Amino acid sequence: LSALLTWQILRQRETETASVPIDKLGLALLIVGIGALQIMLDKGNDLDWFKSPDILALAIVAAVALAFFVAWELTEKHPIVDLHLFTRRNFLVGVATLSIGYLVFFGNVVILPLWLQTQMGYTATWAGMAAAPIGVLAVFLSPLVGRNLHKIDLRVWASFSFIVFAAVSFWNSHFNTDVTFEQLVVPRFVMGLGVSTFFIPLMSLTLSEIPPKMMASAAGLSNFMRILAGSFGTSLSITLWDRRSTLHYSELAEHVTAAAPTTQDMLTAMNHQGISAPANYALLDHILQQQAVMRATNEIFWLSGMIFLGLMLVVWAARPPRHAGSGAQGGGAH
16 A cells, blocks of 8 residues: 555656666675674674674674775765765754654664563553554644645754653653553653654755755665664663663662661561562562662653753754745655
8 A cells, every 4th residue: 555655646756867887885885784783783782782702793894894885985986875965964964863863762662662561561462552652643643744844944843843752751751660551651642743743844854955866865865874773772772771770770779688677667568468488579579670670761761851852952953944934845845
């Protein structure tokens, strides 16, 4: 269905075609570099990152291949990826804000269901149900945003999305282990308001200074950078989440000793409920682990909110699109 709709929309919008030689070396370096990088990001947390010789080898391969790739592409007459696009201010700012924003956004998308399933007793289905409302408002509002895109500065649209993302992130940073399903769903639903004004305006801003003959290359590079940033978001968020959870667990465990009055009170209460050793110690350890992960989760959301606020300012480094307010005549607006 998607392919059919795409064909109907774009079949009359063909750009100039030209027969040029394939940049075989550039393509090979890209495949090797990005392939090694993706595997490194996927396996890094499981193998304890650079303590693993496999991860270290992948990192070296990725760094060398991508360094040669950049050098080659900047001098190649027909590059597989036109890196000169980054000399255009709006493309650079747009790709940077879109990629970093997607990195943080996707990290949150990964952490929430993981936390619900590993610590809150949710099944995969119910964790998905808690996260799903983020798409409801976006489905209905995105077409409206697209039709009215030219009426408001694209930077205002993008700033609004970052404000919503930041507000919801700070909202989520106050969750505790007693949070209900309804309390999880409401902020995810509100976040859909930001999603509807995130992708379309930022893509339009990114492509606003790109001539038609370079549009396909620019759109492809922008999407590539965004998807790659999503991979970084997954790996970085999980690694940070795990390490902060471990740190908080060790800090909390320091205060749980046999001589501590609060520990004795908890063990006594468990005994009165029919929970005796060693089950009461196992339950106490579970409570510590749950609270440690809760603290780490709250920190991830708080950090996300701060980054979104920063991106709200960064997007204003872009120039006002020339077509803004004039009916969005340029191809970048679409």
